[in-house]
Amino acid sequence: MNAIILAAGKGNRLHQLTKDIPKPLISINGTPIIEQQISFLKEKGISEIFVVVGYKSEYFEYLTRKHDVQLIHNPYYEKYNNIFSLFLCKEILNDSYIIEGDSFPTRNFFLESPTESTYFTGKKHGILNEWILEFENKILQKIIICDNRNFSSNDSLDGFIMSGFSFWNKSDSAIIKKLLEKVIRQNSTFVIQQYECQYWDYLIYENMESFFIKIHEVCSEDWYEIDTLLDLNKAIQSYVNYNLTPKGCF
Numbered sequence: 517m518n519a520i521i522l523a524a525g526k527g528n529r530l531h532q533l534t535k536d537i538p539k540p541l542i543s544i545n546g547t548p549i550i551e552q553q554i555s556f557l558k559e560k561g562i563s564e565i566f567v568v569v570g571y572k573s574e575y576f577e578y579l580t581r582k583h584d585v586q587l588i589h590n591p592y593y594e595k596y597n598n599i600f601s602l603f604l605c606k607e608i609l610n611d612s613y614i615i616e617g618d619s620f621p622t623r624n625f626f627l628e629s630p631t632e633s634t635y636f637t638g639k640k641h642g643i644l645n646e647w648i649l650e651f652e653n654k655i656l657q658k659i660i661i662c663d664n665r666n667f668s669s670n671d672s673l674d675g676f677i678m679s680g681f682s683f684w685n686k687s688d689s690a691i692i693k694k695l696l697e698k699v700i701r702q703n704s705t706f707v708i709q710q711y712e713c714q715y716w717d718y719l720i721y722e723n724m725e726s727f728f729i730k731i732h733e734v735c736s737e738d739w740y741e742i743d744t745l746l747d748l749n750k751a752i753q754s755y756v757n758y759n760l761t762p763k764g765c766f
Contacts, residue, residue, distance in 0.1 A: 517562055517564070517611045517612070517613075517629075518562065518564040518565065518566065518608060518610070518611070518612050518613070519557050519562050519564070519565045519566070519612065519613040519614075519615060520565075520566050520567075520568065520602070520605050520608070520609065520612055520613065520614050520615065521540070521550060521553060521554075521565065521566070521567045521568065521585075521615045521616075521617050522568050522598045522601045522602065522614070522615065522616055522617055522716075523538065523539075523540040523550060523567050523568060523569055523570075523576070523617030523618075524568050524569055524570030524571060524573075524590040524593035524598070524601050524617075525539065525570065525571060525593060525598065525617070525618075526538075526539075526570075526571040526593070526594065527539030527571075527618065533745070533748070534571075537572070537575060538569075538571050538572045538575055538576070538617075539617065539618050539742065540576075540617035540618060541575055541576070542742065542748065544620050544740075544742075544748070544751055544752055545752060549617065549618060549619070549620045549742065550567070550576075550579070550617055551579075551582075551583070552620055552621060553615055553617075553619075553620075553621060554579070554583045554585060555583075556621055556624040556626055557613070557626060558583075559624055559626075560624065560626045560627070560628045561628055562613065562626070563584070564586075565583070565585040565586070566585065566586050566587075566588055566605060566608060567579060567585050567586070567587050567588070567617075568587075568588045568589075568590050568598075568601040568602075568604060568605060569587050569588070569589055569590065570589065570590040570591070570592075570593025570594075570601070571593055571594075573587070573589055588601075588604050588605060590604055597714050597715055597716075598616075598715055598716050599696070599699070599700075599714050599715065599716040599718065599719070600700070601716075602614065602692075602696060602716040603696045603697075603700050606692075606693045606696050606697065609684070609689045609692060609693055610686055610689045610690075611684075611685055611686050611689065612683070612684055612689055613626070613681070613682070613683050613684075614682050614683075614684060614716070615680060615681055615682075616680030616681075616741070618680070618741060618742045618743065619679060619680030619681060619739055619740070619741045619742075620739060620740045620741075620742060620751055621681070621738065621739045622737060622738055622739060622740070623734070623735075623737075623738045623739075625681075625732070625734045625738055625739075626681075627683065627732065630683045630685070631685060632685060632728065632729075632730045633682075633683060633684045633685050633688040633727060633728065633729045633730065634682060634683045634729065634730045634731070634732050635649055635656060635678060635679075635681075635682045635729055635730075635731055635732070636679045636681040636682060636732045636734055636739075637649050637651075637676040637677060637678065637679055637731055637732070637733060637734070638676065638677070638679060638733065638734045638735055638736045638738055638739065639674065639675065639676050639677075639736050640674070640675070640676075640677050640736055641674045641736070642673075642674070643662065643673050643674065643675060643677060644662065644673075645662065646662050646675070646677040646678070647659055647660070647661055647662070647677060647678040647717065647721075648660040648661075648662055648673070648675040648676065648677055649675075649676050649677065649678060649731065650676075651676070651731040654730055654731045654732075654733075655728070655729070655730060655731065656724075656727075656729040656730070656731055658724070659717075659720065659721045659724065660675075661721065662675075676731075676733070678717065679734065679739050679741070680739070680741055681739070682717075688727055688728075688729075691723075691726050691727065692719060692720075695719045695723060696716075696719070699719070
């Protein structure tokens, strides 16, 4: 089992904060986002960790010494979304956690020995521009992409959303690998146009019938995705409160 952390992006919506530092290295109460992820993975016995870097990649070098992780460089981080970052990891994708580098976990909800592909999800309120997971008996039934194309700017919803943490077993990893190879031309760096701006999860969204995916439910306070300054400030304040009065689900 291994873990792949997708940390190549620039984080433009954090403006001045990411001018000098990559988003996954932003600290929340003294701990960089990515170090929290790595520490929690290692607590659960997952020591083989790969980090895909791009923007200011040299800033991540210290992680190889401090945490013994391996870096994979994505030279096209500005042009393509994280689907290309995962493509660069296709040979190591095998019983793998796939983690977004900007999702800060406040509680260690990683599973030590998962056997079934799993999306980790929690209910968030007043959400916009998120991917909602619909499930029954802890089995994923449907993914709904909520963005500005199908919801007005005044709409907000409550729902179980993708947290940025998922696990993919050996058989499903093989399917993902084939899909990655299908949408990315083999001997070039060009992504087929419809995918070049997509998150890698779009492959799951388009091929739901090929997968059996479990849901692992966590609390809404158990993680925060940091996209904007508002997200960051909310995470900092909530993390303080969370540590003072833990609200873990289990």
